[in-house]
Structure formats: C-alpha cells, structure tokens
Amino acid sequence: MGASVARSWSTPEDVRRAVLRLWESGKLLAGRVPGHAELGTAFPLRVPLRRPRSAQLPDRWDDIRDWAARLQAADGFRVETIAVVHRSLGTQHLPAAAWIDTEDQALALIGRVKAARHFDTLVARTQPEYLAWVAQHPLRLLDIGDDWPAVQAAATWLQSHPMPRIYLRQVEIPGVHTKVIEQHKRTIAELAPGQPTSGSGWFERRYGFLTNPGMVRFRTLDPALALLDDVAEMALPVADFIRLCPPASRVFVTENLTNYLCLPPAQDAIVVFGSGNEAPELLAETPAVGRAEVHYTGDIDTHGFAILDRFRARLPHTQSLLMDMQTLLTHRELWVTEKTQISRDLPHLTASEREVFDVLRTNQLGQHVRLEQERIAFERVREAMRGS
Helix, strand or coil, X not given: CCHHHHHHCCCHHHHHHHHHHXXXXXXXXXXXXXXXXXXXXXXXXXXXXXXXXXXXXXXXXXHHHHHHHHHHHCCCCEEEEEEEEECCCEEEEEEEEEEECCHHHHHHHCCCHHHHHHHHHHHHXXXXXXXXXXXXXXXXXXXXXXXXXXXXXHHHXXXXXXXXXXXXXXXXXXXXXXXXXXXXXXXXXXXXXXXXXXXXXXXXXXXXCECCCCEEEEEECXXXXXXXXXXXXXXXXXXXXXXXXXXXXXXXXXXXXXXXXXXXXXXXXXXXECCHHHHXXXXXXXXXXXXXXXXXXXXXXXXXXXXXXXXXXXXXXXXXXXXXXXXXXXXHHHCEECCCCCCCCCCCCCHHHHHHXXXXXXXXXXXXXXXXXXXXXXXXXXXXXXXX
16 A cells, blocks of 8 residues: 555554544543543544545555455454445445444553553542542543542641641641652642642642741852851841841842852942742842842843843842843853743843843744853953942
8 A cells, every 4th residue: 555545544543543532631531430421432432534535446446445454354443334436346335434332442442441440449539529620630640549549638638727837747647648748739739729829839838838948048248248257158047138138239149159159349249149930039028138239140041031020020120130132142152052931921021131032032043042141251240240
C-alpha cells in the first residue's frame, strides 16, 4: 500500500488512538463514579473511519482490499461497512466505522483494564462529599493513588480546624504524614474551601498555618549605617528588619550574589540581596525602605521585568538599574536563552522598560533572549550606582 494511502485511510491504530483520547479526557472513567454516569462515555461507541473515495476503487483496488481486510481482522472492535457502487467493480462493501460494544472492550483495546480496576478501588474508598471532585478529575485520582485516603483526611481536618495557627508539620491526623499534605496541596485546596491565595506560602496563608519567617540579607555600604560596629553584613527575620533597617537614603536590590558582595562603599546606602520573587513582599512593609530611593537590578529577561513590576506595585518609587535597551544591545555576544517566558502584560513598568519587555516577549531579537546580570561588566554596575 502506498504511503499516501496509509496516511489518508483509517487504521486499527487510529481506532485505538480515538479511544485513548477518551481515556485522556477522563470520560472513560468519570462515568464509573456513583451518581455521575452522565459524565461517562456511552456504549456501544461508534468511531467513524476515513475510507477510500469511490474514484480510487479501480486504481487502488488491491490496496483497498488489503486495507479492509486488516480492519476486519483487528481485535477489539467490530467493523460497520457501507455499500459503495462502482460501474466497473459493482457494489463493494467498505469499512465505514468501528464499533466498541462495551467499556471493558474499550479499556482492553488501550491496555487500561488494570488502571480502571485501581480507579474503582480508590472510588470505593472515597468519602461521599468528594465523589463530585473524583468525577471531574479521574486521572488526578489515579496519580494520587494510595495517598488518596490521607488526602481526604487532610481536607476534612482543615474544614474542621479553621485557622489553626500552628506550623504545617505540627498537624496530627491519624495515618497521615504531613509530607503527604505538602505533596498534594493543590488537590487538598480543591477539596477544602478557603480564601483564594497565591504566591509563596499560599497554602499556609489560605488555611491559617504559621510560616517560617522570611529573612532579609543586607550589607551597609556606608559604615555609619552599620547596626553593629565593624559588621557590614547581616541577615534578619523580616519583622526584625522592618524594625531595625538602617535609615539609608538609597537602597539597592540585586539578584546577583557577586554584585551584592562586591558593591563599593557608598554614602548613606545599603544593598539587599533580592533572593528572587520574595523580595518585593519582604521589603514592602519596611518604613525605612519606603522612605528611601529604591534601585532594582535584575536579569534582562521577561522574569526579571516581572519581578521589577511586582516591586513597583508594592514600592511605586522603585527605579530600575541597567535594565534598558542600550545595556541589552551592547551585550549581544553574552546573551543566553530564557527557558520559559512570561507573556502577560506588566502594568507597572515605565514606557522604556515596557519597550524592552515587549521586544523580549515577542522574540524580536531572537528566541527567548536573556541577558543575565552577572554577565554585565562590574565596572558598568559601579558606574550606574554612581549615577543613580
């Protein structure tokens, strides 16, 4: 049979793939959940077949006969035929659809009988109030597997213990290790109603758990600002940093450890190690930072601008440092590739920052262009500091 024929006419594998798509959508399992039969797949199931055109019969008859024979001989389904009349060949009966009569037959066709039985076992261990979730997420249930009783117990515990004000690892539920809760936070949050939250620590904030205090690491670039004599660098819990932050007129925030450690002395200034996405929240509540000039320098990529956007949302007076088009273009030979990009709008960027961000997210200079801040010559960083 010619290659073009093989591509255009349905094969037994095409029938299997059609049933597999039903499995991947969850429809082959959803109807097995008590009270949710309407979400399942109705049987017998008809799968239409792509078949030869009538005009192909004289020239491709041997190929067509072989194609029909393979479908008729295939296991796992029966074949519905349709009469095709041709003036020279007469009436021929060609495959038009495959019929899978039962759900068990469909599961056997795609090799999912054992998985379906495991699903039934998990459903039997499901509390009635969670059956609707199972019907909507049957493949998620299989992924959770034998952790499912513990996941349900955790969701039930959360609903009966609102705002516990303890650490998550302190939760004591018979038969439930807190690591299971940490592994399945997303599912537990869907099972247990709570206030929408996002960002780092979202689960703990949603249900009222205590969280480890964030730490702010900083250096005083002016010895007069040091909290302890001859101690330029410190790391303080957020609450202590809010209370003790030196009253600097300039605060530099950098994501690069080398820049953080090597920034030169500067009058009335401190530098904070950004530590990624947590920095805006860690600094936003500090009155001394709110009164100071804040200069943020990050990678010139979409994630760097997203952090800058969040900084300015919390600290509107934040200024960017070395995140401009000139810096990007003059370091072309040092560009690398950003693994994933952020494409959403960032409303808190300035016009010039948005220009760079738009160039990056639309790949106008190349695919996923990224300039890491550590690749910028350190002298350029010092010059930018002096000019800030």
